[in-house]
Amino acid sequence: MPISKQAVSRRSFLGMLSATAAAVGGSVSLLGSKTARAIRVVARPSAAQMQRLLAYYKTKPRWASWLVPELNVNDGWQRWMRTILNSKSLPIVHDNFSRIGTTIRQPHHWVMVIDERRCVGCQACVVACKDENNVPVGVYRTWVDVVEIGQMVPDPTGAIVTDHGRFTNNIKRSSMPLICNHCDHPPCVEVCPVKATFKRADGIVMIDYDLCIGCGYCIQACPYNARFFNPVQQTADKCTFCAHRVDRGLLPACVTSCPTHARVFGDKNDPTSEVSKLISTTPTTVLKEDLGTHPQVFYINREQEVYDKNSVKNTVYPYTANLNSTEYATLSGNAPLPGDTGGQR
Amino acid sequence: MPPTNYYGTGLEQGYWGLMIVTYPYISGLVAGSFVVATLSQLFGRKRLAPIAPLAAILSFALLLAAPLTIWGDARQPSRVYELLTRMHVPYSPMALFLLIWIAYVILMLVELYAVFRAGNAERAAWQSRSLKGKISSVLTLGVRDTSATSLRRDERIVRWTAGIGILLAFLFHGYIGFIFGSMKARALWSTPLMPVLFIVSAIVSGIALVQLVYLAVSKWYGWTIDREIVAELNAWLVGTILLDLYLDVVDLVTSGVRGYAPEETFEWFNRLYFHGPLIWTYFGLQLGIGIIIPLIALMTRRSRLSIVNSAIMAFFVLVGVYAMRWNVVAGGQMASKVTNDVVSYPIVGTGYDSVQTVVGVFAIALLLFLFFMWGAPWRTGVEQPSEGSGGSSGIASTAVPGASTVTEQEVQSTTQGIPLTPPLPGSNSPGTSNSFNRASNGEKELQSLYPSVTNTQTQRGRS
Ligand code: SF4
Ligand code: SF4
Numbered sequence: 001m002p003i004s005k006q007a008v009s010r011r012s013f014l015g016m017l018s019a020t021a022a023a024v025g026g027s028v029s030l031l032g033s034k035t036a037r038a039i040r041v042v043a044r045p046s047a048a049q050m051q052r053l054l055a056y057y058k059t060k061p062r063w064a065s066w067l068v069p070e071l072n073v074n075d076g077w078q079r080w081m082r083t084i085l086n087s088k089s090l091p092i093v094h095d096n097f098s099r100i101g102t103t104i105r106q107p108h109h110w111v112m113v114i115d116e117r118r119c120v121g122c123q124a125c126v127v128a129c130k131d132e133n134n135v136p137v138g139v140y141r142t143w144v145d146v147v148e149i150g151q152m153v154p155d156p157t158g159a160i161v162t163d164h165g166r167f168t169n170n171i172k173r174s175s176m177p178l179i180c181n182h183c184d185h186p187p188c189v190e191v192c193p194v195k196a197t198f199k200r201a202d203g204i205v206m207i208d209y210d211l212c213i214g215c216g217y218c219i220q221a222c223p224y225n226a227r228f229f230n231p232v233q234q235t236a237d238k239c240t241f242c243a244h245r246v247d248r249g250l251l252p253a254c255v256t257s258c259p260t261h262a263r264v265f266g267d268k269n270d271p272t273s274e275v276s277k278l279i280s281t282t283p284t285t286v287l288k289e290d291l292g293t294h295p296q297v298f299y300i301n302r303e304q305e306v307y308d309k310n311s312v313k314n315t316v317y318p319y320t321a322n323l324n325s326t327e328y329a330t331l332s333g334n335a336p337l338p339g340d341t342g343g344q345r
Numbered sequence: 346m347p348p349t350n351y352y353g354t355g356l357e358q359g360y361w362g363l364m365i366v367t368y369p370y371i372s373g374l375v376a377g378s379f380v381v382a383t384l385s386q387l388f389g390r391k392r393l394a395p396i397a398p399l400a401a402i403l404s405f406a407l408l409l410a411a412p413l414t415i416w417g418d419a420r421q422p423s424r425v426y427e428l429l430t431r432m433h434v435p436y437s438p439m440a441l442f443l444l445i446w447i448a449y450v451i452l453m454l455v456e457l458y459a460v461f462r463a464g465n466a467e468r469a470a471w472q473s474r475s476l477k478g479k480i481s482s483v484l485t486l487g488v489r490d491t492s493a494t495s496l497r498r499d500e501r502i503v504r505w506t507a508g509i510g511i512l513l514a515f516l517f518h519g520y521i522g523f524i525f526g527s528m529k530a531r532a533l534w535s536t537p538l539m540p541v542l543f544i545v546s547a548i549v550s551g552i553a554l555v556q557l558v559y560l561a562v563s564k565w566y567g568w569t570i571d572r573e574i575v576a577e578l579n580a581w582l583v584g585t586i587l588l589d590l591y592l593d594v595v596d597l598v599t600s601g602v603r604g605y606a607p608e609e610t611f612e613w614f615n616r617l618y619f620h621g622p623l624i625w626t627y628f629g630l631q632l633g634i635g636i637i638i639p640l641i642a643l644m645t646r647r648s649r650l651s652i653v654n655s656a657i658m659a660f661f662v663l664v665g666v667y668a669m670r671w672n673v674v675a676g677g678q679m680a681s682k683v684t685n686d687v688v689s690y691p692i693v694g695t696g697y698d699s700v701q702t703v704v705g706v707f708a709i710a711l712l713l714f715l716f717f718m719w720g721a722p723w724r725t726g727v728e729q730p731s732e733g734s735g736g737s738s739g740i741a742s743t744a745v746p747g748a749s750t751v752t753e754q755e756v757q758s759t760t761q762g763i764p765l766t767p768p769l770p771g772s773n774s775p776g777t778s779n780s781f782n783r784a785s786n787g788e789k790e791l792q793s794l795y796p797s798v799t800n801t802q803t804q805r806g807r808s
């Protein structure tokens with residue numbers, strides 16, 4: 001991935017930020033000042049320092065999400081080549097996932113919290129992901145369903161006057177970011193016949209593109225439709241939680257690009273991380289809980305109707321979902337949307 | 346070249362296309378025709394013995410063609426060897442594929458060797474100069490003995506391989522049902538009924554295919570069709586169709602009734618099969634043409650003896666079972682996992698994963714079958730000129746070139762009994778009329794019946 005101008009500004013920003021953080025009390029930080037890879041981690045803050053840090057966080061909301069995930073220095077962040085941070089030395093499992101965290105030490109547990117109260121459906125994360133990961137046209141590693149729920153209610157006193165009578169608008173728009181859930185018991189990994197896809201000990205589910213035979217079994221087995229065939233490399237593909245960024249102490253691209261901080265990424269093993277606090281203080285749900293996949297993407301204030309098919313009678317506008325981006329033209333013309341349920345447009 | 350056809354429109358796509366629809370179909374035919382062969386080899390349905398060799402080579406040809414479907418569907422076909430080197434057993438059902446397939450191929454080779462050894466030995470003796478004879482002599486692996494003891498040994502091998510093979514056939518096909526049935530992500534697939542449904546409909550399709558091939562082959566060579574075989578196959582067909590109907594009804598009731606089914610299953614079953622795009626393939630083809638019409642049309646013994654009726658019904662059943670595969674594979678994927686829309690699942694005409702490739706796979710299976718028909722002495726027993734032209738026995742027919750063009754005579758009465766020609770030794774259980782005679786009365790009677798055998802014996806003595 002070429003280093004863009006943006007990365008440079010990002011780096012200087014990081015430098016600034018970490019300088020501030022260090023001044024506050026030596027918080028964990030990422031300094032990309034020399035090379036992209038070098039990760040300097042100051043020792044884990046003391047309790048008092050942590051308090052001050054948290055106070056700092058409160059005064060300065062992380063609107064742009066540029067802060068790094070909270071890291072534990074004991075996990076060997078400084079010894080890049082030899083430690084867990086190097087994904088090459090990270091244990092991976094193909095089955096028996098309950099080993100992670102029991103017999104296999106789990107250094108981090110990367111999770112994402114998606115706060116739907118904040119999502120405005122701008123699709124910035126979708127674009128950022130495509131940009132970051134070179135996702136081909138027509139497929140998505142993350143996407144945001146924007147749906148309208150409800151209908152126009154006939155109402156003699158309604159404000160909307162049409163030839164067919166007066167109506168009151170009872171439609172709300174809801175948007176729902178979707179992504180691979182990096183399930184703790186991923187059926188997609190278990191079914192791969194050649195062990196091409198795997199779960200890292202830190203929770204990230206990935207695919208080895210050099211081993212995948214392209215059978216499509218994992219794509220069928222994922223209950224969340226998070227996987228797809230990459231039409232360029234002809235293998236299964238999906239979200240990696242931007243493992244290449246996370247391994248270097250950066251946040252996933254979608255998280256950094258979200259203008260409303262609707263996506264929060266972090267280490268669930270770290271009780272002080274923002275995700276841990278969100279999960280412990282806010283009611284969250286996961287998708288299709290009943291399937292026992294133990295998804296690790298948590299939703300706050302999820303619009304039930306958007307996801308549960310049997311109640312989505314009024315979904316009228318699924319826009320990245322089920323629509324090929326090459327066929328966006330049909331949106332402006334008279335051509336019916338594929339699989340249109342006949343709802344109001 | 347990367348495939349250029351992509352299904353559907355966007356994120357959710359039916360990635361498993363026509364090739365995967367065909368895969369359980371072909372492997373079902375493999376298992377089904379194998380079961381037909383075992384009916385006589387293992388379960389003592391001696392009337393079906395003459396067609397057992399035919400069913401066996403049919404099964405083998407389809408078995409060799411079966412992996413082409415998934416191989417053609419894989420996006421990285423050059424990496425299939427990983428199925429052996431990186432096998433994810435026992436966690437991934439699909440990982441077992443190559444293992445089961447190889448075991449099955451080996452078993453079939455052993456069985457076919459035993460089934461055709463005697464015939465090969467005789468042909469090698471008679472046509473030692475021709476290409477066929479040379480091939481035959483290689484295929485006997487040096488065992489040219491056609492004495493009663495050796496025939497009995499062949500029979501024993503066949504019985505064992507048939508016994509193991511029927512388990513393997515069920516495994517080979519049942520695990521495909523398990524691949525679908527174990528997928529909890531797909532509401533319409535994840536039912537424990539799936540493996541059973543697949544196996545039963547596989548047997549149904551196998552019987553129909555053997556029926557059709559038997560009729561076609563006999564017509565092609567102008568042999569008399571043994572209506573008892575036709576009737577017996579039809580009887581088995583009716584029985585298994587009834588079982589299939591039962592399972593289909595159970596499936597329908599447990600998935601298509603709101604009160605009995607999980608909501609998601611019901612919603613999609615209802616939307617796709619009752620009101621949606623699959624209504625015709627489900628009610629029209631799978632249930633109507635594949636089950637109800639054959640059941641009615643083969644109800645009476647008279648209708649089961651009718652050749653035209655049997656051929657049409659066998660064809661109908663084959664269509665119905667293909668429709669069942671389509672309904673399962675396509676229907677499961679049409680049910681969207683994350684939206685409320687029916688995923689579009691177009692049929693692609695040419696190119697990757699298309700009608701063209703499916704036709705290609707069937708063509709390869711047909712070519713293999715024709716090749717085996719050319720090579721293997723399978724005619725014994727099936728070949729049945731009318732009684733008037735006696736002397737043309739199965740053995741002689743393999744020996745005498747042109748025996749296949751026996752003049753066609755009057756069609757026999759519908760109650761023609763067991764064929765004059767003894768079935769192949771391996772395909773007959775001990776105690777069946779002719780091979781029993783051969784075994785018990787020894788070579789004397791054999792010689793009087795088949796002068797050709799005498800030559801074989803002398804040749805063996807010489808060599
Ligand atoms: S969301 Fe799908 S692809 Fe991601 S880990 Fe879970 S099952 Fe696998
Ligand atoms: S498509 Fe690739 S990663 Fe997925 S199950 Fe098949 S081989 Fe494994």
